[in-house]
Amino acid sequence: MMTAALEYFQFVLAPQMLIGLVLGVAVILVALGLTIIFGLLDVINMSHGEFYALGAFIALALASIGLPFWLLLLLVLLMMLPVGYIVERGLIQRVFHSGERHVTTLLLTFGLGLVMEDAFRLAFGPNPHKPATPIAGAIDVFGVFLPLYRLFLIAGGAVIVALVALVVYRTRLGAMVRAAAFDRHMAASLGVPVQHVYAGAFAFGVALAGLAGVLLAPIYSVFPTMGRDFILMAFTVVIVGGMGSIAGVIVAGLLLTQVQAISSLYISPVWSDPIVFGIMVIMLMVRPQGLFGRLGHG
Amino acid sequence: MADALTRSMRASHVLAAVLVVAALIFAAVGAAIDDTFYLRLGTEALIFAGLALSVDILLGYTGLLSLGQALYFGLGAYLSALVLMVTPSFWAAMGATLIAAIVVGAIGGFIANRVRGVYFALITFGMAQIVAKIVYNTRALGASDGLIGVPVINVNFGIASISSASPVGFFLFTLAFIVVLYALAAYLLDTPFGRLLIALKANERRVPFLGYSTVTPRLTAYVIAAVIAALSGALYPMLRGFVSPELLFFSTSGNAVITLVTGGVGTLVGALYGGILLTVLKSVVGSYTEHHLIVIGLLFMGAVIFLPRGLMGIVRPAVERWLGGKVVP
Numbered sequence: 001m002m003t004a005a006l007e008y009f010q011f012v013l014a015p016q017m018l019i020g021l022v023l024g025v026a027v028i029l030v031a032l033g034l035t036i037i038f039g040l041l042d043v044i045n046m047s048h049g050e051f052y053a054l055g056a057f058i059a060l061a062l063a064s065i066g067l068p069f070w071l072l073l074l075l076v077l078l079m080m081l082p083v084g085y086i087v088e089r090g091l092i093q094r095v096f097h098s099g100e101r102h103v104t105t106l107l108l109t110f111g112l113g114l115v116m117e118d119a120f121r122l123a124f125g126p127n128p129h130k131p132a133t134p135i136a137g138a139i140d141v142f143g144v145f146l147p148l149y150r151l152f153l154i155a156g157g158a159v160i161v162a163l164v165a166l167v168v169y170r171t172r173l174g175a176m177v178r179a180a181a182f183d184r185h186m187a188a189s190l191g192v193p194v195q196h197v198y199a200g201a202f203a204f205g206v207a208l209a210g211l212a213g214v215l216l217a218p219i220y221s222v223f224p225t226m227g228r229d230f231i232l233m234a235f236t237v238v239i240v241g242g243m244g245s246i247a248g249v250i251v252a253g254l255l256l257t258q259v260q261a262i263s264s265l266y267i268s269p270v271w272s273d274p275i276v277f278g279i280m281v282i283m284l285m286v287r288p289q290g291l292f293g294r295l296g297h298g
Numbered sequence: 299m300a301d302a303l304t305r306s307m308r309a310s311h312v313l314a315a316v317l318v319v320a321a322l323i324f325a326a327v328g329a330a331i332d333d334t335f336y337l338r339l340g341t342e343a344l345i346f347a348g349l350a351l352s353v354d355i356l357l358g359y360t361g362l363l364s365l366g367q368a369l370y371f372g373l374g375a376y377l378s379a380l381v382l383m384v385t386p387s388f389w390a391a392m393g394a395t396l397i398a399a400i401v402v403g404a405i406g407g408f409i410a411n412r413v414r415g416v417y418f419a420l421i422t423f424g425m426a427q428i429v430a431k432i433v434y435n436t437r438a439l440g441a442s443d444g445l446i447g448v449p450v451i452n453v454n455f456g457i458a459s460i461s462s463a464s465p466v467g468f469f470l471f472t473l474a475f476i477v478v479l480y481a482l483a484a485y486l487l488d489t490p491f492g493r494l495l496i497a498l499k500a501n502e503r504r505v506p507f508l509g510y511s512t513v514t515p516r517l518t519a520y521v522i523a524a525v526i527a528a529l530s531g532a533l534y535p536m537l538r539g540f541v542s543p544e545l546l547f548f549s550t551s552g553n554a555v556i557t558l559v560t561g562g563v564g565t566l567v568g569a570l571y572g573g574i575l576l577t578v579l580k581s582v583v584g585s586y587t588e589h590h591l592i593v594i595g596l597l598f599m600g601a602v603i604f605l606p607r608g609l610m611g612i613v614r615p616a617v618e619r620w621l622g623g624k625v626v627p
Binding site: 044091094095098100102103104106107108110111112113114115117118119121122232235236239268270271273274277278280281284285288 | 357363412415419420424428435556589592596598599603
């Protein structure tokens with residue numbers, strides 16, 4: 001009896017949970033940018049999935065001229081920052097001050113996403129590209145077969161999340177960001193350059209998405225609509241965790257991907273999407289503010 | 299003395315009449331040269347204009363952005379296809395769609411109206427995604443293939459009947475149908491109920507101080523929008539002979555929002571012009587390149603930034619001036 005349960009865990013449950021964990025870390029990276037942008041700017045970035053794809057495509061283009069994967073991680077991050085900064089200053093700020101900011105910024109970023117997605121198709125074609133895995137091989141973890149790259153992804157993702165949390169909660173820069181999220185006018189009058197904080201936060205958010213794109217490309221391959229399915233999960237995580245909450249994203253991201261991974265053991269995996277969206281709708285109904293409080297609040 | 303809203307709606311009606319005249323000329327030319335393709339395209343444009351109209355009732359009047367209107371459009375399309383495959387009766391299909399739209403709309407409205415603003419957009423989006431994924435995975439509803447083989451029907455009016463296989467006949471019928479939906483929406487929004495919706499958009503907190511409930515009108519507006527979307531969707535299988543799960547996807551809801559914002563939010567007639575504008579643009583740009591999304595996306599972004607009131611934001615004030623009276627911008 002005991003051995004049967006142990007074997008069930010070792011050969012059925014544990015591998016599934018590890019697959020869920022890889023997805024969870026990936027979703028957290030994407031959702032982190034989304035939640036920072038919402039928490040600070042009050043903007044629902046509908047083009048976030050396309051920025052995720054942009055990171056992957058930049059990496060694809062750079063890899064084709066022979067740059068090593070590890071350099072790409074840094075380069076994509078550095079290239080995405082100015083892109084995000086320009087998008088915030090040049091596009092989002094134009095409709096930011098209208099009365100219905102939620103609607104107008106949502107529509108604008110939705111349009112931007114459409115343009116970007118079609119531009120990827122124009123530049124790279126509609127077919128998926130699969131970059132080579134930067135770390136080959138696999139190891140046994142408690143008898144579970146695990147590719148090394150996925151292990152690296154879990155560890156690397158955790159480091160990135162920890163760094164982001166450290167910056168937001170433990171540095172002067174993070175204090176400015178939280179101050180601007182709490183009360184932008186008061187923050188501005190105390191000398192916080194709110195305009196740059198906003199643009200910088202947006203740039204940082206989309207750069208995180210781009211970084212996730214590079215990291216995940218060897219696993220999920222690169223194609224123009226790659227952001228679409230992924231972003232739905234990220235939105236759900238942000239809503240369940242609490243829009244604008246960093247802790248919420250981490251908790252909800254791990255929780256939801258585990259629900260998805262474990263539930264697909266017992267019911268057909270095609271139903272995991274309706275289950276996840278069902279959780280999102282129920283959460284919006286009973287507790288629209290999510291599990292945790294917003295960035296800069298409470 | 300007519301107030302500003304009545305005057306601007308009068309301008310909307312004039313523009314709707316212009317559209318009908320243009321559509322009649324289009325139908326006459328199409329019939330004369332025995333065209334099928336463009337008449338079918340025009341019919342489809344009108345059907346999707348009906349969907350955009352339903353988004354306008356929510357966004358333009360109640361101030362709620364729905365990102366899941368495809369739920370009701372798809373509901374109408376699937377239900378109409380199922381009914382027609384059992385019994386090829388237009389009225390049975392429409393009756394079933396109407397009842398289902400009221401019931402599902404009431405349930406959806408109850409769920410969605412618990413939240414406001416950006417959460418409303420996300421909850422409507424989530425609900426539509428759930429239904430889309432379920433339909434996509436349900437074998438009985440054709441799963442990813444959709445339902446094919448919807449029979450050609452005759453729309454029977456007692457004295458005359460129109461076959462859905464006749465390009466010009468069905469175009470004219472759809473035109474009449476959408477104009478009736480437009481007129482119904484315009485009438486409803488001109489009643490005290492409609493004014494209440496506008497008041498809700500302007501300031502929801504103050505409405506209860508005037509002695510009105512905010513729950514009932516919001517729910518009613520949601521159900522009306524659901525019914526309009528579903529009835530428009532019910533025409534789709536009659537035109538194309540099939541339904542596919544794409545009708546329920548986010549791209550359908552998103553396209554309706556693009557249509558409306560480019561045409562002009564809060565004008566009703568903007569939905570109709572937007573539907574035609576986008577369809578024409580898609581087929582014109584589409585004949586040069588398959589990347590029409592870039593053009594439409596840029597146009598949409600341009601509209602959001604520079605023309606928040608859409609095409610009607612330029613055209614309608616001009617019509618108002620022409621009709622006389624002072625224009626309040």
